[in-house]
Amino acid sequence: MKTMLDQAFTRRLRFIVDFPFPGTEEREAMWRRMLRPDQSRDLDFARLARLSLTGGSIQNIAINSAFLAARAGGLVTMPIVLEAARGEFVKMEKPINPADFRWLESAGGTA
Helix, strand or coil, rough: HHHCCCCHHHHHHCCHHHHHHHHHHHHHHHHHCCCHHHEEECCCCCHCCCCCCCCCHHHHHHHHHHHHHHHHHCCEHHHHHHHHHHHHHHHHCCCCCHHHHHHHHHHHCCC
């Protein structure tokens, strides 16, 4: 990302903070923090952590999952999280691997 900035612009910045892309363990910890156990059911955090996402995207998905669950009148479940994740991937124009969303398809959600 830093290479995409103009050098003249970069020189004028007082501080540049590097946020490295989170690894699988960090992503799993983020998923666990953002999807509360009292409001979710049967989540596969290890599987969610395999989705290549930043912390900001994980937060967006967690929030959208909560809204989707509230609209459905239930708890946050894997199909709901994967539906929200699919929306985030589309928003970011990121390629979608169909295997990542098989749970959603087998649960009768939209693919």
